[in-house]
Amino acid sequence: MKKITFITTDNETVTLEGSSGSVMELAVANNIKGIEGNCGGVCSCATCHVHVAPEFMKQVGKPGEIENDMLEFDDNVNEYSRLCCQINVADAPDGLVLKVAGEE
Amino acid sequence: MQKTVLIIGASHGGVTCAFALRKEGWTGKIVLLDADPELPYHRPPLSKTYLTDPEDADRKLLQTAESYGIADIDLRLGETVASINRRAKDVTLKTGEKITYDKLVLAVGARPLLPPLPGLSAHNNVFPMRSAADASDIRKALKDSENKQVVIIGGGYIGLETAASLHKAGAKVTVLERESRLLARVTTEVMSDFFQKLHSENGVDILTEKNVTAIENGQIKCADGSIYLADLVVVGVGIRVNVELAQAAGLNIENGIKVNAAAQTNDPDIYAVGDCTFHHNVHYDRFLRLESVQNAVDQAKVAAASICEKERVYDAIPWFWSDQYDVKLQIVGLSEGHTEAIVRTEADKVNCFSVWYFSGEKLLAVDAVNNGKAFVLGTKFIKGGQRIDKAKLANADEPFKPANLLKVSDT
Ligand SMILES: Cc1cc2nc3c(=O)[nH]c(=O)nc-3n(C[C@H](O)[C@H](O)[C@H](O)COP(=O)(O)OP(=O)(O)OC[C@H]3O[C@@H](n4cnc5c(N)ncnc54)[C@H](O)[C@@H]3O)c2cc1C
Numbered sequence: 186m187k188k189i190t191f192i193t194t195d196n197e198t199v200t201l202e203g204s205s206g207s208v209m210e211l212a213v214a215n216n217i218k219g220i221e222g223n224c225g226g227v228c229s230c231a232t233c234h235v236h237v238a239p240e241f242m243k244q245v246g247k248p249g250e251i252e253n254d255m256l257e258f259d260d261n262v263n264e265y266s267r268l269c270c271q272i273n274v275a276d277a278p279d280g281l282v283l284k285v286a287g288e289e
Numbered sequence: 290m291q292k293t294v295l296i297i298g299a300s301h302g303g304v305t306c307a308f309a310l311r312k313e314g315w316t317g318k319i320v321l322l323d324a325d326p327e328l329p330y331h332r333p334p335l336s337k338t339y340l341t342d343p344e345d346a347d348r349k350l351l352q353t354a355e356s357y358g359i360a361d362i363d364l365r366l367g368e369t370v371a372s373i374n375r376r377a378k379d380v381t382l383k384t385g386e387k388i389t390y391d392k393l394v395l396a397v398g399a400r401p402l403l404p405p406l407p408g409l410s411a412h413n414n415v416f417p418m419r420s421a422a423d424a425s426d427i428r429k430a431l432k433d434s435e436n437k438q439v440v441i442i443g444g445g446y447i448g449l450e451t452a453a454s455l456h457k458a459g460a461k462v463t464v465l466e467r468e469s470r471l472l473a474r475v476t477t478e479v480m481s482d483f484f485q486k487l488h489s490e491n492g493v494d495i496l497t498e499k500n501v502t503a504i505e506n507g508q509i510k511c512a513d514g515s516i517y518l519a520d521l522v523v524v525g526v527g528i529r530v531n532v533e534l535a536q537a538a539g540l541n542i543e544n545g546i547k548v549n550a551a552a553q554t555n556d557p558d559i560y561a562v563g564d565c566t567f568h569h570n571v572h573y574d575r576f577l578r579l580e581s582v583q584n585a586v587d588q589a590k591v592a593a594a595s596i597c598e599k600e601r602v603y604d605a606i607p608w609f610w611s612d613q614y615d616v617k618l619q620i621v622g623l624s625e626g627h628t629e630a631i632v633r634t635e636a637d638k639v640n641c642f643s644v645w646y647f648s649g650e651k652l653l654a655v656d657a658v659n660n661g662k663a664f665v666l667g668t669k670f671i672k673g674g675q676r677i678d679k680a681k682l683a684n685a686d687e688p689f690k691p692a693n694l695l696k697v698s699d700t
């Protein structure tokens with residue numbers, strides 16, 4: 186079991202536990218505001234954009250090429266941006282903190 | 290008395306609407322019905338990864354089984370609605386049970402069109418591709434077939450995705466398209482040519498101007514006298530909107546269930562969302578019907594907000610995607626009515642290009658092939674209504690950056 190914390194754009198903090206699937210799926214299953222996962226996790230929609238807390242960025246890793254293309258011109262992109270459908274819960278560091286990207 | 294929102298159809302539209310109602314603060318009852326007995330799932334993977342995944346792979350669920358309980362949504366699967374009584378404000382199920390509503394949402398979508406071909410219904414290895422059951426039937430039929438010879442009738446997105454996936458799963462695939470080019474109904478010649486070439490290069494036979502007239506004992510007969518053999522046939526020739534319930538209830542129908550900007554039908558207590566609606570699009574100033582996840586999801590949220598008495602209008606820019614082989618196509622906007630198409634090919638990558646459709650100075654749509662950047666930029670530019678420097682856009686040596694592509698006065 187991994188603990189993953191989401192901070193929504195309304196500054197609500199929700200900590201979830203999961204062991205498999207993508208971080209997007211975990212968020213959707215728990216109705217995390219701002220994570221929609223409209224394309225089902227195939228890097229086509231960018232409705233699963235998060236900012237990784239800086240201290241976890243190294244472990245989580247940089248976005249892949251297709252993911253990066255979707256992020257580069259996003260209004261809310263920064264150096265910690267990831268599409269969380271591309272992060273596996275199983276591979277995520279325990280205690281990971283993610284901020285849902287979007288207007289505050 | 291607690292009020293009830295009753296939603297017919299638990300797919301992309303209906304499920305999104307149910308959860309969005311809770312997010313908007315609906316405290317009454319939510320009943321969500323579907324004839325399909327399966328826990329609601331994503332449809333797009335059915336013709337894509339689902340066919341190539343290992344056999345025991347799970348379907349991509351829209352929500353986990355527990356989520357419905359947590360959100361207090363009464364999900365009733367395997368229940369078909371037979372009629373709507375607007376005066377009594379109730380619906381009658383096939384079983385005879387009646388359920389009353391305060392607000393009703395029709396998220397009834399569409400069903401595959403099965404042309405009246407001799408042999409089509411009798412031939413037991415002919416499948417449509419719409420539901421999870423269809424996809425698992427196809428997967429099983431392929432596994433059980435000796436020659437793994439597949440014919441796909443119809444070269445639209447679903448037909449082509451199914452062709453690519455079944456090919457990957459080991460089938461010998463032939464696509465028979467009636468028109469003179471693939472995707473004739475939905476896209477331009479540049480894209481048709483690209484996909485024709487892509488499939489040929491991958492070893493899938495694409496044959497155009499093939500009007501199938503009959504299916505007999507594994508033989509698919511065309512109007513020009515040609516015959517193709519198959520142990521398995523997939524029919525992907527389009528859909529029919531499920532308008533019958535709405536029509537019988539006297540709602541306005543026009544190429545779909547007609548709704549206003551709040552996703553409301555001509556009965557103020559009845560809303561409709563998704564594939565089944567005929568709605569106005571403000572960006573293109575015309576009425577249309579769309580078959581996409583985006584439309585179902587965004588309209589469902591508007592309906593949920595409207596039901597909760599919040600003023601919200603549907604003004605989304607349409608987008609869509611399709612995955613075939615290693616190619617990801619992403620489309621934003623509607624290219625219909627364009628007067629100019631500019632192709633931009635990125636020099637450093639294979640199969641990476643975008644087609645930009647204009648009507649005069651106005652950017653209408655972008656088809657982005659393996660090019661998420663073009664998709665995101667196209668979305669931005671269509672939303673912002675900025676004018677684009679077309680010469681720079683067409684020149685692959687010009688950096689692909691917003692500031693560089695916009696006309697100077699607009700940056
Ligand atoms: C194989 C496939 C691949 C696709 N790929 C893509 C893609 O890549 N990208 C994209 O954007 N879109 C794609 N689409 C389109 C997308 O899936 C649809 O636009 C979307 O499902 C529409 O959602 P909906 O809720 O409006 O309708 P539907 O998904 O059609 O759902 C309607 C539901 O209503 C139920 N229903 C109807 N009548 C009744 C009744 N009387 N009683 C009870 N239940 C009833 C049906 O059982 C059904 O579950 C694809 C579709 C298919 C089939």
Ligand code: FES
Binds near residue numbers: 221270
């Ligand atoms: S869910 Fe669509 S890009 Fe992540």
